[in-house]
Amino acid sequence: MTTRNVSRFWEWGKKIICVGRNYxxxxxxxxxxxxxxxxxxxxxxxxxxxxxSPILIPKYSNNLHHEIELGVVIGKGGTSISQSSAMDHVxxxxxxxxxxxxxxxxxxxxxxxxxxxAKAFDTSCPISEFIPKEKIPDPGNVKIWLxxxxxxxxxxxxxxxxxxxxxxxxxxxxxxxxxEGDLILTGTPKGVSAVQVHDELxxxxxxxxxxxxxxxxxxx
Amino acid sequence: MTTRNVSRFWEWGKKIICVGRNYxxxxxxxxxxxxxxxxxxxxxxxxxxxxxSPILIPKYSNNLHHEIELGVVIGKGGTSISQSSAMDHVxxxxxxxxxxxxxxxxxxxxxxxxxxxAKAFDTSCPISEFIPKEKIPDPGNVKIWLxxxxxxxxxxxxxxxxxxxxxxxxxxxxxxxxxEGDLILTGTPKGVSAVQVHDELxxxxxxxxxxxxxxxxxxx
Ligand SMILES: [Mg+2]
Ligand SMILES: [Mg+2]
Ligand SMILES: [Mg+2]
Numbered sequence: 517m518t519t520r521n522v523s524r525f526w527e528w529g530k531k532i533i534c535v536g537r538n539y540x541x542x543x544x545x546x547x548x549x550x551x552x553x554x555x556x557x558x559x560x561x562x563x564x565x566x567x568x569s570p571i572l573i574p575k576y577s578n579n580l581h582h583e584i585e586l587g588v589v590i591g592k593g594g595t596s597i598s599q600s601s602a603m604d605h606v607x608x609x610x611x612x613x614x615x616x617x618x619x620x621x622x623x624x625x626x627x628x629x630x631x632x633x634a635k636a637f638d639t640s641c642p643i644s645e646f647i648p649k650e651k652i653p654d655p656g657n658v659k660i661w662l663x664x665x666x667x668x669x670x671x672x673x674x675x676x677x678x679x680x681x682x683x684x685x686x687x688x689x690x691x692x693x694x695x696e697g698d699l700i701l702t703g704t705p706k707g708v709s710a711v712q713v714h715d716e717l718x719x720x721x722x723x724x725x726x727x728x729x730x731x732x733x734x735x736x
Numbered sequence: 737m738t739t740r741n742v743s744r745f746w747e748w749g750k751k752i753i754c755v756g757r758n759y760x761x762x763x764x765x766x767x768x769x770x771x772x773x774x775x776x777x778x779x780x781x782x783x784x785x786x787x788x789s790p791i792l793i794p795k796y797s798n799n800l801h802h803e804i805e806l807g808v809v810i811g812k813g814g815t816s817i818s819q820s821s822a823m824d825h826v827x828x829x830x831x832x833x834x835x836x837x838x839x840x841x842x843x844x845x846x847x848x849x850x851x852x853x854a855k856a857f858d859t860s861c862p863i864s865e866f867i868p869k870e871k872i873p874d875p876g877n878v879k880i881w882l883x884x885x886x887x888x889x890x891x892x893x894x895x896x897x898x899x900x901x902x903x904x905x906x907x908x909x910x911x912x913x914x915x916e917g918d919l920i921l922t923g924t925p926k927g928v929s930a931v932q933v934h935d936e937l938x939x940x941x942x943x944x945x946x947x948x949x950x951x952x953x954x955x956x
Contacts, residue, residue, distance in 0.1 A: 530750050531780045536850070557850035558778040560751045562913040574911065595858065625848030630756070630777035635850075637911045638815065691794065691857050693782040 522607045522697060523646040525589050526566065529697030532559035532641055533688055534585075534614055538677050538703025542583075545706045554679050554687055557631050559614075559701075563641035570732035572639045573713065577617035580711050580731075583704035584662035584670045584719050586655070587612035587643065588681055593695040602682035605694065609652055611644035611660065611725050613717065614701050618710070641701075644719075644727040651724055655681050662719040664711060672705020742827045742917060743866040745809050746786065749917030752779040752861055753908055754805075754834055758897050758923025762803075765926045774899050774907055777851050779834075779921075783861035790952035792859045793933065797837035800931050800951075803924035804882035804890045804939050806875070807832035807863065808901055813915040822902035825914065829872055831864035831880065831945050833937065834921050838930070861921075864939075864947040871944055875901050882939040884931060892925020 520528050536555035537543040543550050565571065573580045591607025614635070621634035652658055661671040679687070684700060711717065711731045720726035740748050756775035757763040763770055785791060793800045811827025834855070841854035872878055881891040899907070904920060931937065931951045940946035 531782065533780075555849060556852040558780060558852055558856060560753075560778060560912060562751065562915060628845030628848060629775060630851045630855075632776040632778055633911060636778060638913050691853060692780060693858050695782060 520697065522589060522591055525646065525697040525699065526561065526564040526643060529561060529699060530695060531698040532561065532563065532701065533692065533698065534559060534635065534701040535679065535684055535703045538679055539672060539705045540678060541676070541706035542704050542708065545708070550678065554684060556688065557635055559636045559641050562638055563636055565639045565642040565729070567727055567729065570730045571615055571642055571711070571717070572732055572734040574617055574637045575734050576633065577620055579617065579619040581616045581618045581708045582662060582664065582669065582711055582717055583614040583616055583708050584660050585612045585614050585701045585704050586658055586660055586674055588685070588700040588702060589646065590694045590696060590698040590700070593693065594689055595693040597686050597689040597694070599682040599686045602685035605685060606649055608649045609647040609655065610699065611719055611721055611727055612701050613642040613719070613729070614704060615640040615642065642727070642729045644725045647725050658721055660705070660719070660721055662717060664715050664717055669709055670705055670707035674702070676705060677703060740917065742809060742811055745866065745917040745919065746781065746784040746863060749781060749919060750915060751918040752781065752783065752921065753912065753918065754779060754855065754921040755899065755904055755923045758899055759892060759925045760898060761896070761926035762924050762928065765928070770898065774904060776908065777855055779856045779861050782858055783856055785859045785862040785949070787947055787949065790950045791835055791862055791931070791937070792952055792954040794837055794857045795954050796853065797840055799837065799839040801836045801838045801928045802882060802884065802889065802931055802937055803834040803836055803928050804880050805832045805834050805921045805924050806878055806880055806894055808905070808920040808922060809866065810914045810916060810918040810920070813913065815909055815913040817906050817909040817914070819902040819906045822905035825905060826869055828869045829867040829875065830919065831939055831941055831947055832921050833862040833939070833949070834924060835860040835862065862947070862949045864945045867945050878941055880925070880939070880941055882937060884935050884937055889929055890925055890927035894922070896925060897923060
């Protein structure tokens, strides 16, 4: 195996594990109960999108939402990782968008169907450049924000998370073994809303990273 | 990149895309409607299990079910693949088990939650050896069977599928780009039932492949 560079995890990482409803204010805005355990769902690596390429609205959705989230990049894999050692398994972070076809998700929820079409379509996981671990000394106190066409839509702090990053790593790794290059999306603060063709999404963590993505329609 | 061997797709493939309710008799036995579109859900590659290692019952489930399925291994990736060219993208097949925590899945369905805990836990995707494409000249007419402790539990034919393999490849690739090494699980015929610790699952496609897995409890 050639040496893999974790700062380009999206090229070879195998998993994107997402946590839903991890900020109480966001759970409330979607009329969801505060979860007792983390709500987990999956995207696949074909959902990754890096700056320069557009977010594409799936043909089957009329209500594509932005969810700005802190992503945790796994550096060292493991199973049943303890909370106390969880941070040793982190290589770094990425600012991420969990693009969500809300109309489809609502339909799936009401029918008891899996969320795949709502969450895992191509371009559903735009990401920033890799953020080395040292650049975020306290991942439990990171302010993330998202503007759409220069209007602030989401701003929150990871201190508002219901389940902390070490808890999530430990919880997930009991069920699904983690591997180097895996990404965990840690949930979104309130303020999710629909995007339209030609919108410009600009997001950041002050003094750490910023990213910009355009929205386009899936051609065909 | 070193050359990857598709006959060991489970070591480096990035996606497992599963189709639910693709056999009418199975949809009926779980009291589900016959779907108008394929029902898609995801496992992650950490779910792969090859012969010699046991299927582990998750600690949170008291009703782990077997679902025997034909898996399609992608050889050539693509987006929006046409049905007429779909078979050109197939490298081969694997006989697969979609192990399902049915109690958890029922709970997720009733609460509108994603199926991750029911479907994507470690060891939830036992697979046979790789079956080269030439060994299955007509994938639309393959008999698959599963015995538990020498009792026949499932036997079906891919001719009973609601959505054919070329249709599934085309449908999925419109939403989620396919890549070399990806696996598509094509659904299970009727006869799903619970497994217990020490059960032996023996499955096959006559004259093509067979596989055996023991069931164990997750230790801890
Ligand atoms: Mg995956
Ligand atoms: Mg989210
Ligand atoms: Mg199945």
